[in-house]
Amino acid sequence: MAEPLLQVENLRTYFNTPRGTVRAVDGVTFSIDPGETLAIVGESGCGKSMTALSILQLVPEPAGYIESGRILFRGKDLLDLRWDDMKTVRGREIAMIFQEPMTSLNPVFTIGRQLVETLVAHDGEATTGWQRAEELLARVKIDDPRRVLHSYPHELSGGMRQRVMIAMALMNRPALLIADEPTTALDVTVQAEILSLMAELQREFGMAVLLISHDLGIVAEMADHVGVMYAGEIVEIAPAAQLYRSPKHPYTRCLFASLPSRQQRGKDLVTLEGVVPDPANWPPGCRFAARCPDRFAPCPSTHPVLAPVDGAQCARCLLYPAAFPPGVPVQSPEKETVR
Amino acid sequence: MSQAAPALLSVRDLKKYFPIRGGWFQPKKFKRAVDGVSFDIPQGKTLALVGESGSGKSTVGLMILDLLPPTSGDVLYGGRNVVGRRGSDWLAFRREMQVVFQDPYSSLNARMNVGEIVSEGMGIHGIGGTQAERLRLAGELLERVGLPAGAIDRYPHEFSGGQRQRIAIARALSVRPKFIVCDEPTSALDVSVQSQILNLLRKLQREEGLTYLFITHNLGVVEYLADEVCVMENGVIVERGSVETIFDHPQQEYTKRLLSSIPSLDPVHRKIRAAEAVGS
Numbered sequence: 001m002a003e004p005l006l007q008v009e010n011l012r013t014y015f016n017t018p019r020g021t022v023r024a025v026d027g028v029t030f031s032i033d034p035g036e037t038l039a040i041v042g043e044s045g046c047g048k049s050m051t052a053l054s055i056l057q058l059v060p061e062p063a064g065y066i067e068s069g070r071i072l073f074r075g076k077d078l079l080d081l082r083w084d085d086m087k088t089v090r091g092r093e094i095a096m097i098f099q100e101p102m103t104s105l106n107p108v109f110t111i112g113r114q115l116v117e118t119l120v121a122h123d124g125e126a127t128t129g130w131q132r133a134e135e136l137l138a139r140v141k142i143d144d145p146r147r148v149l150h151s152y153p154h155e156l157s158g159g160m161r162q163r164v165m166i167a168m169a170l171m172n173r174p175a176l177l178i179a180d181e182p183t184t185a186l187d188v189t190v191q192a193e194i195l196s197l198m199a200e201l202q203r204e205f206g207m208a209v210l211l212i213s214h215d216l217g218i219v220a221e222m223a224d225h226v227g228v229m230y231a232g233e234i235v236e237i238a239p240a241a242q243l244y245r246s247p248k249h250p251y252t253r254c255l256f257a258s259l260p261s262r263q264q265r266g267k268d269l270v271t272l273e274g275v276v277p278d279p280a281n282w283p284p285g286c287r288f289a290a291r292c293p294d295r296f297a298p299c300p301s302t303h304p305v306l307a308p309v310d311g312a313q314c315a316r317c318l319l320y321p322a323a324f325p326p327g328v329p330v331q332s333p334e335k336e337t338v339r
Numbered sequence: 340m341s342q343a344a345p346a347l348l349s350v351r352d353l354k355k356y357f358p359i360r361g362g363w364f365q366p367k368k369f370k371r372a373v374d375g376v377s378f379d380i381p382q383g384k385t386l387a388l389v390g391e392s393g394s395g396k397s398t399v400g401l402m403i404l405d406l407l408p409p410t411s412g413d414v415l416y417g418g419r420n421v422v423g424r425r426g427s428d429w430l431a432f433r434r435e436m437q438v439v440f441q442d443p444y445s446s447l448n449a450r451m452n453v454g455e456i457v458s459e460g461m462g463i464h465g466i467g468g469t470q471a472e473r474l475r476l477a478g479e480l481l482e483r484v485g486l487p488a489g490a491i492d493r494y495p496h497e498f499s500g501g502q503r504q505r506i507a508i509a510r511a512l513s514v515r516p517k518f519i520v521c522d523e524p525t526s527a528l529d530v531s532v533q534s535q536i537l538n539l540l541r542k543l544q545r546e547e548g549l550t551y552l553f554i555t556h557n558l559g560v561v562e563y564l565a566d567e568v569c570v571m572e573n574g575v576i577v578e579r580g581s582v583e584t585i586f587d588h589p590q591q592e593y594t595k596r597l598l599s600s601i602p603s604l605d606p607v608h609r610k611i612r613a614a615e616a617v618g619s
Contacts, residue, residue: 187391192600217602240606258534260563269534
């Protein structure tokens with residue numbers, strides 16, 4: 001078994017706000033093997049983007065800060081690196097692409113200059129840089145790469161800009177690509193092209209991918225492993241096929257059941273009652289308890305741990321005895337609520 | 340299609356050309372945003388207009404609501420032409436036809452409280468004799484769309500995206516319309532909130548016999564609630580039919596491409612990413 005490329009252990013990213021300390025990412029643990037795709041899926045405000053930004057230490061300062069945890073990349077903790085050393089990790093070893101390709105490109109420089117800049121920033125040579133930039137634009141299936149090198153971002157469509165962002169991310173052949181909602185701003189046919197391009201390049205470059213998405217369809221297409229986040233925590237993590245075949249956490253089940261489809265025609269869709277709890281004041285027990293269709297006596301007061309429930313599949317839910325924290329007596333729900 | 344029921348809304352050869360600026364002595368050029376669109380929506384049914392950005396689907400919605408004058412063509416509501424109406428005649432159509440927009444963050448006036456937002460239309464159309472009566476009706480509407488009783492005195496920024504979309508729906512319902520244009524009403528929302536809004540729209544259709552034009556790019560939503568589907572590309576309807584016809588037997592290349600782009604929701608049988616062994 002190869003050593004994981006990235007191991008995130010008990011990551012906590014907090015924000016100081018007038019309302020108190022917001023615990024946006026609250027004890028997140030996962031690992032990614034070389035060449036593998038891990039998707040983190042969840043609804044807005046669950047902490048998935050902040051988890052991604054924390055890895056590169058790009059959390060908005062001064063309000064946000066990494067409170068504790070370890071981020072081991074090839075075995076060394078990125079949180080111990082000096083700022084300058086972290087700069088060499090960003091872009092060279094871990095690259096990131098964002099949701100909105102218009103705002104992530106600089107409008108006053110040409111595409112070529114921005115691509116080459118990423119190489120020069122990491123001691124590459126500008127002359128070979130232009131050649132590599134052109135090759136990569138061709139590689140991300142841009143017709144006429146030479147013309148695009150001399151274009152400005154506003155001259156390109158959304159799909160073209162996202163291809164440019166991917167090319168830019170690949171300039172230094174990173175070992176890990178973090179993609180935060182990479183296709184959310186795109187039309188569905190363009191999205192399909194970008195996703196298949198990403199998968200193809202990932203194989204070719206042997207890159208690992210951390211995919212952040214709210215879309216269960218995209219995650220199904222791309223991920224080897226899937227982590228589901230809710231209220232700053234991973235509530236379920238499993239190999240993709242296993243998670244989609246039999247989701248174990250009630251929140252994951254609700255997410256699947258709330259998707260509209262032809263099978264649901266004429267029936268009401270499953271909804272979640274209530275709202276996500278206040279991140280400045282997480283409840284003491286299970287954070288999903290107030291909305292959970294399967295809650296029973298200990299849920300509002302006992303905070304479950306993320307525990308294996310079926311082979312490699314882990315869930316943070318007291319329906320499974322393994323999720324009771326050490327020292328808390330295990331209780332079983334009424335028989336009929338167990339599914 | 341083969342509906343026997345008379346159409347509540349008919350669109351006939353609707354066109355919208357936007358001039359593109361050229362040189363002074365060059366011939367005038369036009370972007371044909373909508374180029375000859377026709378369809379009928381029977382009373383109480385839902386027609387989905389699907390297509391990608393730039394296909395002209397939202398422009399069709401705006402022309403039906405008379406928020407954008409068509410270059411040519413007719414919009415018939417209950418057999419009468421909506422285009423070019425003025426004064427009280429125009430107002431009468433406005434009362435019958437309402438709209439729910441995509442972004443509940445920008446479609447609600449931030450300086451009005453929820454009671455004012457929901458009762459404003461009633462005042463314009465003379466529903467409820469007094470403002471007190473209108474606010475009472477607004478309170479009832481808010482309850483029907485699932486908002487707490489205290490919502491009426493609060494302002495839009497105090498609500499979540501899903502709650503704001505409920506306010507927008509209550510506002511649309513306040514003048515007791517028969518027809519609602521829903522322009523991407525759930526695309527700014529999380530899936531668990533989207534399902535609440537879709538359930539609400541279906542409930543209102545059942546109870547009030549509402550007719551919907553649903554403009555969306557979300558094909559899952561279309562499969563779930565449309566009675567008829569029109570696929571638009573470059574300003575024209577390239578294919579139309581029932582959900583079964585369009586999704587199971589698409590004829591046009593564009594429709595096929597659109598459908599094959601939808602992710603599969605099954606990691607074992609992927610459509611977009613080439614099939615490989617996945618961990619299990």
